[in-house]
Amino acid sequence: VIDIRKLYANTGAFTFDPGFTSTASCESNITYIDGDEGVLLHRGYPIDQLAEKSSFMEVAYLLLNEELPSKAELENFTYTISRHTMLHEQLSTFYRGFRRDAHPMAIMCGVVGALSAFYHDSTDIADPHQRMIASHRLIAKMPTIAAMAYKYSIGQPFLYPRNDLSYTGNFLRMTFGVPAEEYVVDPVIEDAMDKIFILHADHEQNASTSTVRLAGSSGANPFACIAAGIACLWGPAHGGANEAALNMLREIGTPDRIPEYIARAKNKDDPFRLMGFGHRVYKNFDPRAKVLSKAAGEVLDKLGRNDPVLDTARELERIALSDPYFIDKKLYPNVDFYSGVILSAIGFPTTMFTVLFALARTVGWVAQWNEMISDPEQKIGRPRQLYTGPAKRDYVAVGNR
Ligand code: ACO
Helix, strand or coil: CCCCCCCCCCCCCCCCCHHHCCCCCCCCCEEEECCCCCCCCCCCEHHHHHHCCCCHHHHHHHHHHHCCCCHHHHHHHHHHCCCCCCCHHHHHHHHCCCCCCCHHHHHHHHHHHHHHHHCCCCCCHHHCCHHHHHHHHHHHHHHHHHHHHHHHHHHCCCCCCCCCCHHHHHHHHHHHHHCCCCCCCCHHHHHHHHHHHHHCCCCCCCCCHHHHHHHCCCCCCCCHHHHHHHHHHHHCCCCCHHHHHHHHHHHHHHHHHEEEEEEEECCCCCCCCCCEEEECCCCCCCCCHHHHHHHHHHHHHHHHCCCHHHHHHHHHHHHHHCHHHHHHHHCCCCHHHHHHHHHHHCCCCHHHHHHHHHHHHHHHHHHHHHHHHHCCCCCCCCCCCCCCCCCCCCCCCHHHH
Protein backbone atom coordinates (compact mmCIF):
# COMPACT_ATOMS: atom_id res chain seq x y z
CA VAL A 1 0.00 0.00 0.00
CA ILE A 2 1.28 3.46 -0.88
CA ASP A 3 1.90 5.58 2.21
CA ILE A 4 0.16 8.83 1.27
CA ARG A 5 1.70 10.78 4.15
CA LYS A 6 5.20 9.88 2.92
CA LEU A 7 4.35 10.51 -0.74
CA TYR A 8 3.13 14.05 -0.09
CA ALA A 9 5.44 14.83 2.83
CA ASN A 10 7.46 17.46 0.96
CA THR A 11 4.64 19.27 -0.81
CA GLY A 12 3.62 21.60 2.05
CA ALA A 13 -0.16 22.07 2.38
CA PHE A 14 -1.96 19.49 0.31
CA THR A 15 -5.71 19.67 -0.21
CA PHE A 16 -8.09 17.19 -1.77
CA ASP A 17 -10.95 19.12 -3.34
CA PRO A 18 -12.85 17.17 -6.02
CA GLY A 19 -14.69 19.54 -8.34
CA PHE A 20 -12.74 22.48 -6.82
CA THR A 21 -15.69 23.46 -4.67
CA SER A 22 -13.52 25.40 -2.23
CA THR A 23 -10.27 26.11 -4.03
CA ALA A 24 -9.47 29.47 -5.68
CA SER A 25 -7.29 28.81 -8.72
CA CYS A 26 -6.31 32.43 -9.30
CA GLU A 27 -6.71 36.05 -8.26
CA SER A 28 -8.96 38.04 -10.58
CA ASN A 29 -10.43 41.54 -10.68
CA ILE A 30 -12.91 40.89 -13.48
CA THR A 31 -16.04 39.33 -12.00
CA TYR A 32 -17.45 39.08 -8.48
CA ILE A 33 -20.16 36.61 -7.45
CA ASP A 34 -21.91 36.42 -4.09
CA GLY A 35 -23.77 33.14 -4.49
CA ASP A 36 -25.72 33.43 -1.24
CA GLU A 37 -27.05 36.87 -2.06
CA GLY A 38 -27.46 36.27 -5.80
CA VAL A 39 -25.08 39.09 -6.77
CA LEU A 40 -23.02 39.27 -9.97
CA LEU A 41 -20.72 42.23 -10.70
CA HIS A 42 -18.42 42.82 -13.66
CA ARG A 43 -15.56 45.15 -12.66
CA GLY A 44 -17.93 46.30 -9.90
CA TYR A 45 -21.00 46.97 -12.08
CA PRO A 46 -24.17 44.94 -11.27
CA ILE A 47 -25.24 42.63 -14.08
CA ASP A 48 -28.84 43.86 -14.05
CA GLN A 49 -27.68 47.46 -14.68
CA LEU A 50 -25.38 46.35 -17.48
CA ALA A 51 -28.14 44.24 -19.08
CA GLU A 52 -30.64 47.07 -18.79
CA LYS A 53 -28.50 50.03 -19.78
CA SER A 54 -25.39 49.03 -21.72
CA SER A 55 -24.59 47.11 -24.91
CA PHE A 56 -22.62 43.93 -25.47
CA MET A 57 -19.79 45.95 -27.07
CA GLU A 58 -19.58 48.14 -23.93
CA VAL A 59 -19.46 45.07 -21.71
CA ALA A 60 -16.81 43.48 -23.94
CA TYR A 61 -14.71 46.65 -23.63
CA LEU A 62 -15.26 46.73 -19.87
CA LEU A 63 -14.17 43.13 -19.37
CA LEU A 64 -11.10 43.52 -21.54
CA ASN A 65 -10.02 47.02 -20.49
CA GLU A 66 -11.15 47.27 -16.84
CA GLU A 67 -13.27 50.44 -17.31
CA LEU A 68 -16.40 51.35 -19.23
CA PRO A 69 -15.47 53.11 -22.48
CA SER A 70 -15.99 56.80 -23.23
CA LYS A 71 -18.12 57.48 -26.33
CA ALA A 72 -15.00 57.82 -28.49
CA GLU A 73 -13.41 54.69 -27.01
CA LEU A 74 -16.59 52.71 -27.67
CA GLU A 75 -16.75 53.90 -31.28
CA ASN A 76 -13.11 53.03 -31.79
CA PHE A 77 -13.52 49.58 -30.18
CA THR A 78 -16.65 48.80 -32.21
CA TYR A 79 -14.86 49.88 -35.38
CA THR A 80 -11.84 47.68 -34.53
CA ILE A 81 -14.05 44.66 -33.88
CA SER A 82 -15.96 45.22 -37.13
CA ARG A 83 -12.63 45.26 -39.03
CA HIS A 84 -11.94 41.66 -37.94
CA THR A 85 -15.28 39.99 -38.67
CA MET A 86 -14.21 38.25 -41.89
CA LEU A 87 -12.93 34.68 -41.91
CA HIS A 88 -10.15 33.55 -44.18
CA GLU A 89 -11.89 32.34 -47.34
CA GLN A 90 -10.23 28.96 -47.02
CA LEU A 91 -12.09 28.34 -43.77
CA SER A 92 -15.34 27.95 -45.73
CA THR A 93 -13.76 24.86 -47.30
CA PHE A 94 -13.08 23.60 -43.80
CA TYR A 95 -16.83 23.78 -42.99
CA ARG A 96 -17.66 21.61 -45.98
CA GLY A 97 -15.66 18.76 -44.43
CA PHE A 98 -18.28 18.36 -41.68
CA ARG A 99 -21.29 16.09 -42.00
CA ARG A 100 -24.48 18.03 -42.64
CA ASP A 101 -25.98 16.76 -39.39
CA ALA A 102 -22.95 17.68 -37.27
CA HIS A 103 -23.83 19.49 -34.06
CA PRO A 104 -22.95 23.20 -34.56
CA MET A 105 -20.88 23.05 -31.32
CA ALA A 106 -18.73 20.34 -32.93
CA ILE A 107 -18.26 22.61 -35.94
CA MET A 108 -17.51 25.65 -33.79
CA CYS A 109 -14.99 23.73 -31.71
CA GLY A 110 -13.21 22.57 -34.86
CA VAL A 111 -13.28 25.89 -36.70
CA VAL A 112 -12.06 27.98 -33.74
CA GLY A 113 -9.27 25.45 -33.16
CA ALA A 114 -8.42 25.76 -36.85
CA LEU A 115 -7.98 29.54 -36.46
CA SER A 116 -4.74 28.70 -34.64
CA ALA A 117 -3.47 27.38 -37.98
CA PHE A 118 -4.28 30.73 -39.62
CA TYR A 119 -2.77 33.00 -36.96
CA HIS A 120 0.05 30.77 -35.74
CA ASP A 121 2.78 33.20 -36.70
CA SER A 122 1.41 36.46 -35.32
CA THR A 123 0.56 35.46 -31.79
CA ASP A 124 3.45 36.38 -29.57
CA ILE A 125 1.52 36.05 -26.34
CA ALA A 126 4.20 37.82 -24.29
CA ASP A 127 3.35 41.01 -26.22
CA PRO A 128 0.20 42.72 -24.82
CA HIS A 129 -0.52 44.30 -28.20
CA GLN A 130 -0.49 40.90 -29.92
CA ARG A 131 -2.69 39.50 -27.19
CA MET A 132 -5.20 42.28 -27.74
CA ILE A 133 -5.23 41.62 -31.49
CA ALA A 134 -5.89 37.92 -30.86
CA SER A 135 -8.69 38.89 -28.44
CA HIS A 136 -10.27 41.30 -30.95
CA ARG A 137 -10.06 38.70 -33.69
CA LEU A 138 -11.79 36.11 -31.55
CA ILE A 139 -14.60 38.43 -30.41
CA ALA A 140 -15.12 39.64 -33.98
CA LYS A 141 -15.04 36.27 -35.72
CA MET A 142 -17.29 34.30 -33.37
CA PRO A 143 -20.56 35.69 -34.84
CA THR A 144 -19.33 34.84 -38.35
CA ILE A 145 -18.27 31.35 -37.25
CA ALA A 146 -21.56 30.75 -35.40
CA ALA A 147 -23.73 32.01 -38.27
CA MET A 148 -21.79 29.91 -40.79
CA ALA A 149 -22.25 26.80 -38.63
CA TYR A 150 -25.99 27.45 -38.69
CA LYS A 151 -26.13 28.13 -42.42
CA TYR A 152 -24.15 24.98 -43.12
CA SER A 153 -26.51 22.87 -41.00
CA ILE A 154 -29.57 24.06 -42.94
CA GLY A 155 -27.89 23.95 -46.35
CA GLN A 156 -28.06 27.68 -47.09
CA PRO A 157 -25.18 29.73 -48.55
CA PHE A 158 -22.90 31.60 -46.16
CA LEU A 159 -23.38 35.36 -45.86
CA TYR A 160 -20.43 37.71 -45.51
CA PRO A 161 -20.43 40.10 -42.53
CA ARG A 162 -21.90 43.59 -43.02
CA ASN A 163 -19.77 45.91 -40.96
CA ASP A 164 -22.17 48.85 -41.15
CA LEU A 165 -24.50 46.90 -38.85
CA SER A 166 -24.14 46.56 -35.09
CA TYR A 167 -22.28 43.53 -33.71
CA THR A 168 -25.56 41.82 -32.86
CA GLY A 169 -27.45 43.08 -35.93
CA ASN A 170 -24.70 41.76 -38.18
CA PHE A 171 -24.87 38.37 -36.46
CA LEU A 172 -28.66 38.19 -36.88
CA ARG A 173 -28.39 39.06 -40.57
CA MET A 174 -25.66 36.48 -41.22
CA THR A 175 -27.84 33.88 -39.45
CA PHE A 176 -31.32 34.62 -40.73
CA GLY A 177 -30.71 36.64 -43.90
CA VAL A 178 -30.48 35.15 -47.39
CA PRO A 179 -28.40 36.42 -50.33
CA ALA A 180 -29.97 39.03 -52.61
CA GLU A 181 -32.67 39.88 -50.10
CA GLU A 182 -32.58 42.83 -47.76
CA TYR A 183 -32.65 41.66 -44.12
CA VAL A 184 -34.13 44.24 -41.79
CA VAL A 185 -32.89 43.80 -38.23
CA ASP A 186 -35.85 43.82 -35.83
CA PRO A 187 -34.90 46.12 -32.92
CA VAL A 188 -36.86 43.97 -30.43
CA ILE A 189 -34.90 40.87 -31.43
CA GLU A 190 -31.61 42.77 -31.59
CA ASP A 191 -32.14 44.14 -28.11
CA ALA A 192 -33.08 40.74 -26.64
CA MET A 193 -30.11 39.06 -28.31
CA ASP A 194 -27.72 41.75 -27.08
CA LYS A 195 -29.07 41.27 -23.54
CA ILE A 196 -28.51 37.52 -23.76
CA PHE A 197 -24.94 38.14 -24.92
CA ILE A 198 -24.32 40.53 -21.99
CA LEU A 199 -25.72 38.02 -19.48
CA HIS A 200 -23.41 35.28 -20.77
CA ALA A 201 -20.25 37.37 -21.18
CA ASP A 202 -18.37 36.21 -18.09
CA HIS A 203 -18.90 34.25 -14.90
CA GLU A 204 -15.53 34.04 -13.14
CA GLN A 205 -13.90 30.59 -12.81
CA ASN A 206 -16.63 28.35 -14.26
CA ALA A 207 -15.58 25.07 -15.90
CA SER A 208 -14.98 26.46 -19.41
CA THR A 209 -13.13 29.57 -18.22
CA SER A 210 -10.96 27.42 -15.96
CA THR A 211 -10.30 25.22 -19.00
CA VAL A 212 -9.22 28.25 -21.05
CA ARG A 213 -6.93 29.39 -18.22
CA LEU A 214 -5.46 25.93 -17.75
CA ALA A 215 -4.83 25.47 -21.48
CA GLY A 216 -3.39 28.99 -21.70
CA SER A 217 -1.15 28.50 -18.67
CA SER A 218 1.16 26.36 -20.80
CA GLY A 219 1.58 29.24 -23.26
CA ALA A 220 -0.67 27.59 -25.87
CA ASN A 221 -2.01 29.48 -28.87
CA PRO A 222 -5.06 31.56 -27.79
CA PHE A 223 -7.33 30.23 -30.54
CA ALA A 224 -6.58 26.67 -29.41
CA CYS A 225 -7.30 27.70 -25.79
CA ILE A 226 -10.71 29.10 -26.74
CA ALA A 227 -11.48 25.90 -28.68
CA ALA A 228 -10.76 24.01 -25.44
CA GLY A 229 -13.20 26.32 -23.61
CA ILE A 230 -15.87 25.66 -26.25
CA ALA A 231 -15.41 21.90 -25.82
CA CYS A 232 -15.92 22.21 -22.07
CA LEU A 233 -18.90 24.54 -22.40
CA TRP A 234 -20.71 21.99 -24.58
CA GLY A 235 -21.54 19.63 -21.68
CA PRO A 236 -25.15 19.51 -20.40
CA ALA A 237 -24.00 20.35 -16.85
CA HIS A 238 -22.58 23.65 -18.19
CA GLY A 239 -23.47 25.57 -21.39
CA GLY A 240 -25.41 22.65 -22.87
CA ALA A 241 -28.01 23.13 -20.13
CA ASN A 242 -29.98 25.78 -22.06
CA GLU A 243 -30.58 23.31 -24.88
CA ALA A 244 -31.45 20.61 -22.33
CA ALA A 245 -33.74 22.99 -20.39
CA LEU A 246 -35.87 23.88 -23.40
CA ASN A 247 -36.02 20.24 -24.52
CA MET A 248 -37.21 19.37 -21.02
CA LEU A 249 -39.86 22.14 -21.00
CA ARG A 250 -41.13 20.95 -24.39
CA GLU A 251 -41.21 17.36 -23.16
CA ILE A 252 -43.23 18.41 -20.11
CA GLY A 253 -45.55 20.14 -22.55
CA THR A 254 -48.33 21.29 -20.25
CA PRO A 255 -48.30 22.54 -16.63
CA ASP A 256 -50.39 19.55 -15.44
CA ARG A 257 -47.43 17.22 -16.11
CA ILE A 258 -45.03 19.23 -13.90
CA PRO A 259 -45.57 17.20 -10.67
CA GLU A 260 -44.44 14.05 -12.50
CA TYR A 261 -41.12 15.73 -13.43
CA ILE A 262 -40.66 17.25 -9.99
CA ALA A 263 -41.09 13.77 -8.51
CA ARG A 264 -38.48 12.38 -10.93
CA ALA A 265 -36.01 15.15 -10.02
CA LYS A 266 -36.41 14.26 -6.33
CA ASN A 267 -36.02 10.52 -6.85
CA LYS A 268 -32.43 9.51 -6.03
CA ASP A 269 -32.75 6.38 -8.21
CA ASP A 270 -33.59 8.46 -11.28
CA PRO A 271 -30.66 10.29 -12.88
CA PHE A 272 -33.08 12.98 -14.15
CA ARG A 273 -32.41 16.55 -12.98
CA LEU A 274 -34.47 19.64 -13.58
CA MET A 275 -32.38 21.30 -16.27
CA GLY A 276 -31.86 25.03 -15.75
CA PHE A 277 -32.09 24.54 -11.98
CA GLY A 278 -29.28 24.62 -9.46
CA HIS A 279 -25.84 26.15 -9.60
CA ARG A 280 -22.48 25.43 -8.06
CA VAL A 281 -22.13 28.99 -6.75
CA TYR A 282 -25.63 30.51 -6.56
CA LYS A 283 -27.55 29.28 -3.57
CA ASN A 284 -30.12 31.97 -4.29
CA PHE A 285 -31.71 33.29 -7.49
CA ASP A 286 -29.21 33.55 -10.33
CA PRO A 287 -29.50 37.32 -11.05
CA ARG A 288 -29.23 36.56 -14.77
CA ALA A 289 -32.30 34.31 -14.58
CA LYS A 290 -34.26 37.21 -13.06
CA VAL A 291 -33.38 39.49 -15.99
CA LEU A 292 -34.19 36.76 -18.51
CA SER A 293 -37.47 35.79 -16.89
CA LYS A 294 -38.67 39.39 -17.38
CA ALA A 295 -37.16 39.64 -20.87
CA ALA A 296 -38.81 36.37 -21.99
CA GLY A 297 -42.29 37.77 -21.29
CA GLU A 298 -41.45 41.09 -22.98
CA VAL A 299 -39.97 39.50 -26.10
CA LEU A 300 -42.86 37.10 -26.58
CA ASP A 301 -45.34 39.96 -26.09
CA LYS A 302 -43.54 42.25 -28.50
CA LEU A 303 -43.19 39.53 -31.12
CA GLY A 304 -46.85 38.66 -30.63
CA ARG A 305 -46.01 35.03 -29.86
CA ASN A 306 -47.80 32.93 -27.30
CA ASP A 307 -45.49 30.05 -26.52
CA PRO A 308 -47.00 27.63 -23.95
CA VAL A 309 -43.43 26.75 -22.97
CA LEU A 310 -43.18 30.07 -21.07
CA ASP A 311 -46.30 29.20 -19.03
CA THR A 312 -44.81 25.77 -18.28
CA ALA A 313 -41.52 27.39 -17.21
CA ARG A 314 -43.22 29.89 -14.90
CA GLU A 315 -45.39 27.20 -13.32
CA LEU A 316 -42.43 24.84 -12.91
CA GLU A 317 -40.51 27.62 -11.18
CA ARG A 318 -43.47 28.36 -8.89
CA ILE A 319 -43.99 24.72 -7.91
CA ALA A 320 -40.27 23.93 -7.48
CA LEU A 321 -39.64 27.00 -5.33
CA SER A 322 -42.35 25.98 -2.88
CA ASP A 323 -41.14 22.37 -2.64
CA PRO A 324 -39.05 21.46 0.46
CA TYR A 325 -36.56 19.46 -1.67
CA PHE A 326 -35.62 22.51 -3.76
CA ILE A 327 -35.81 24.86 -0.77
CA ASP A 328 -33.50 22.69 1.36
CA LYS A 329 -30.96 22.22 -1.43
CA LYS A 330 -31.22 25.89 -2.45
CA LEU A 331 -31.98 25.03 -6.05
CA TYR A 332 -33.16 28.08 -8.03
CA PRO A 333 -33.53 28.73 -11.76
CA ASN A 334 -30.20 29.54 -13.40
CA VAL A 335 -29.39 31.56 -16.53
CA ASP A 336 -30.24 28.60 -18.76
CA PHE A 337 -33.81 28.24 -17.58
CA TYR A 338 -35.35 31.16 -19.51
CA SER A 339 -32.77 31.87 -22.22
CA GLY A 340 -34.03 28.97 -24.36
CA VAL A 341 -37.56 30.38 -24.39
CA ILE A 342 -36.26 33.67 -25.84
CA LEU A 343 -33.85 32.06 -28.30
CA SER A 344 -36.57 29.76 -29.54
CA ALA A 345 -38.96 32.73 -30.02
CA ILE A 346 -36.24 34.48 -32.04
CA GLY A 347 -36.07 31.41 -34.31
CA PHE A 348 -32.94 29.53 -33.23
CA PRO A 349 -33.04 25.72 -33.15
CA THR A 350 -32.02 24.28 -29.78
CA THR A 351 -28.72 23.00 -31.18
CA MET A 352 -27.62 26.64 -31.65
CA PHE A 353 -28.23 27.66 -28.03
CA THR A 354 -24.84 26.62 -26.69
CA VAL A 355 -23.17 28.12 -29.75
CA LEU A 356 -24.66 31.51 -28.78
CA PHE A 357 -23.44 31.03 -25.23
CA ALA A 358 -19.92 30.33 -26.58
CA LEU A 359 -20.07 33.42 -28.77
CA ALA A 360 -20.85 35.63 -25.78
CA ARG A 361 -18.53 33.86 -23.32
CA THR A 362 -15.60 34.37 -25.70
CA VAL A 363 -15.37 37.88 -24.29
CA GLY A 364 -14.94 36.55 -20.75
CA TRP A 365 -12.54 33.85 -21.90
CA VAL A 366 -10.21 36.30 -23.63
CA ALA A 367 -10.42 38.78 -20.74
CA GLN A 368 -9.53 36.02 -18.24
CA TRP A 369 -6.79 34.66 -20.51
CA ASN A 370 -5.27 38.15 -20.86
CA GLU A 371 -5.40 38.71 -17.12
CA MET A 372 -3.63 35.41 -16.49
CA ILE A 373 -0.89 35.88 -19.08
CA SER A 374 -0.15 39.44 -17.95
CA ASP A 375 0.41 38.27 -14.35
CA PRO A 376 4.20 38.18 -13.81
CA GLU A 377 3.67 35.41 -11.21
CA GLN A 378 1.75 33.23 -13.67
CA LYS A 379 2.57 29.52 -13.48
CA ILE A 380 1.50 26.53 -15.49
CA GLY A 381 -1.66 25.04 -13.94
CA ARG A 382 -0.78 21.63 -12.61
CA PRO A 383 -3.22 20.08 -10.10
CA ARG A 384 -2.10 17.08 -8.06
CA GLN A 385 -4.08 13.96 -7.21
CA LEU A 386 -4.60 11.43 -4.46
CA TYR A 387 -3.27 8.21 -5.94
CA THR A 388 -5.50 5.21 -5.18
CA GLY A 389 -3.98 2.60 -7.52
CA PRO A 390 -1.77 -0.44 -6.80
CA ALA A 391 1.56 -0.18 -4.96
CA LYS A 392 4.79 -0.85 -6.87
CA ARG A 393 4.86 -4.34 -8.43
CA ASP A 394 7.04 -6.21 -10.94
CA TYR A 395 6.25 -6.65 -14.60
CA VAL A 396 5.05 -10.13 -15.62
CA ALA A 397 5.63 -11.32 -19.21
CA VAL A 398 2.41 -11.55 -21.22
CA GLY A 399 2.54 -15.36 -21.51
CA ASN A 400 2.74 -15.73 -17.72
CA ARG A 401 -0.30 -13.55 -16.82
N1 ACO B 1 -32.54 18.85 -10.15
C1 ACO B 1 -32.67 18.02 -9.09
N2 ACO B 1 -31.76 17.92 -8.11
C2 ACO B 1 -30.64 18.65 -8.21
C3 ACO B 1 -30.42 19.54 -9.28
C4 ACO B 1 -31.43 19.63 -10.28
N3 ACO B 1 -31.28 20.44 -11.31
N4 ACO B 1 -29.23 20.16 -9.13
C5 ACO B 1 -28.70 19.67 -7.99
N5 ACO B 1 -29.55 18.77 -7.43
C6 ACO B 1 -29.34 18.06 -6.17
C7 ACO B 1 -28.31 16.96 -6.33
O1 ACO B 1 -28.91 15.72 -6.65
C8 ACO B 1 -27.67 16.95 -4.97
O2 ACO B 1 -28.51 16.23 -4.10
P1 ACO B 1 -27.86 15.39 -2.86
O3 ACO B 1 -27.22 16.41 -1.97
O4 ACO B 1 -29.04 14.72 -2.23
O5 ACO B 1 -26.88 14.43 -3.47
C9 ACO B 1 -27.70 18.41 -4.52
O6 ACO B 1 -28.81 18.99 -5.25
C10 ACO B 1 -26.42 19.16 -4.84
O7 ACO B 1 -26.14 18.98 -6.22
P2 ACO B 1 -24.66 18.85 -6.80
O8 ACO B 1 -24.72 18.15 -8.13
O9 ACO B 1 -23.76 18.29 -5.76
O10 ACO B 1 -24.29 20.36 -6.99
P3 ACO B 1 -23.17 20.91 -7.92
O11 ACO B 1 -22.84 22.24 -7.40
O12 ACO B 1 -22.07 19.92 -8.09
O13 ACO B 1 -23.92 21.00 -9.36
C11 ACO B 1 -25.09 21.78 -11.22
C12 ACO B 1 -24.39 22.16 -9.91
C13 ACO B 1 -24.17 20.90 -12.11
C14 ACO B 1 -25.39 23.06 -12.00
C15 ACO B 1 -26.40 21.02 -10.90
O14 ACO B 1 -27.25 21.84 -10.12
C16 ACO B 1 -27.14 20.53 -12.16
O15 ACO B 1 -26.83 19.47 -12.68
N6 ACO B 1 -28.14 21.34 -12.65
C17 ACO B 1 -28.82 20.99 -13.88
C18 ACO B 1 -27.97 21.39 -15.07
C19 ACO B 1 -27.88 22.89 -15.26
O16 ACO B 1 -28.88 23.59 -15.24
N7 ACO B 1 -26.66 23.36 -15.53
C20 ACO B 1 -26.39 24.78 -15.80
C21 ACO B 1 -25.53 25.40 -14.76
S1 ACO B 1 -25.37 27.11 -15.05
C22 ACO B 1 -24.24 27.22 -16.29
O17 ACO B 1 -23.43 26.42 -16.57
C23 ACO B 1 -24.33 28.43 -17.10
